[in-house]
Amino acid sequence: MNFSKEERRKRASEILSLLKERYPDARVLLYYRNPFELLIATILAAQCTDERVNGVTPLLFSRFPDPDRMSKATSEEIEKIIKPTGFFKAKTKSLLGASKTLVDRFKCVVPETMEELVTLPGVGRKTANVVLGNCFGRPAIIVDTHVKRVSMRFGLTDSRDPKRIELELVEIIPKKDRTPYSRVVTFHGRYTCVARKPRCGECVVETLCPFEEKNL
Numbered sequence: 001m002n003f004s005k006e007e008r009r010k011r012a013s014e015i016l017s018l019l020k021e022r023y024p025d026a027r028v029l030l031y032y033r034n035p036f037e038l039l040i041a042t043i044l045a046a047q048c049t050d051e052r053v054n055g056v057t058p059l060l061f062s063r064f065p066d067p068d069r070m071s072k073a074t075s076e077e078i079e080k081i082i083k084p085t086g087f088f089k090a091k092t093k094s095l096l097g098a099s100k101t102l103v104d105r106f107k108c109v110v111p112e113t114m115e116e117l118v119t120l121p122g123v124g125r126k127t128a129n130v131v132l133g134n135c136f137g138r139p140a141i142i143v144d145t146h147v148k149r150v151s152m153r154f155g156l157t158d159s160r161d162p163k164r165i166e167l168e169l170v171e172i173i174p175k176k177d178r179t180p181y182s183r184v185v186t187f188h189g190r191y192t193c194v195a196r197k198p199r200c201g202e203c204v205v206e207t208l209c210p211f212e213e214k215n216l
């Protein structure tokens, strides 16, 4: 990477201040009322929009409101409801596997550590961090598609591997800022620093951004 850790630390902090002002209401847009629901909604959000997930979860959670009841559902019952989210057979397996594991090993309670969360079927570091950061107040760098792309454009990482990106960002972003960084950068990627034609002309961090292919 071309930039020293100190430079990246400083840039990350300045960018975060500006993006917090720009997106004061940045938050998870998935519908959920408790850690179990956010866990399930995040599994469903893989390769799918939040809007589409929000279209199926109210019915899913009304039928199967906790790990015990979801673990007793049949594959067909789950598949029928979550089909619009895509990859529904694999996601059904994950939902049933995660629910069963919560019942068998965690007394139906979503665990509060990364180590335990990633033992649930269908749960990787990103999903675990979504739950840790948003339900349990833990510092969480959530490397979704937006955080990955935008952090690279910011010159804060040059890795393409989500775990490495997370660890590189952890090195330069203080604990208290990690979940806020994830939230505002996701919003920035969603609304301004979009994948194909980033809206650099209306970007509040343009002067701090070293991306060479700006769209000005």
Ligand code: SF4
Residues within 6 Å of the ligand: 153, 154, 192, 193, 194, 198, 199, 200, 203, 204, 205, 206, 209, 210, 211, 214, 215
């Ligand atoms: S200047 Fe452009 S590339 Fe850089 S963060 Fe802003 S929108 Fe993204």
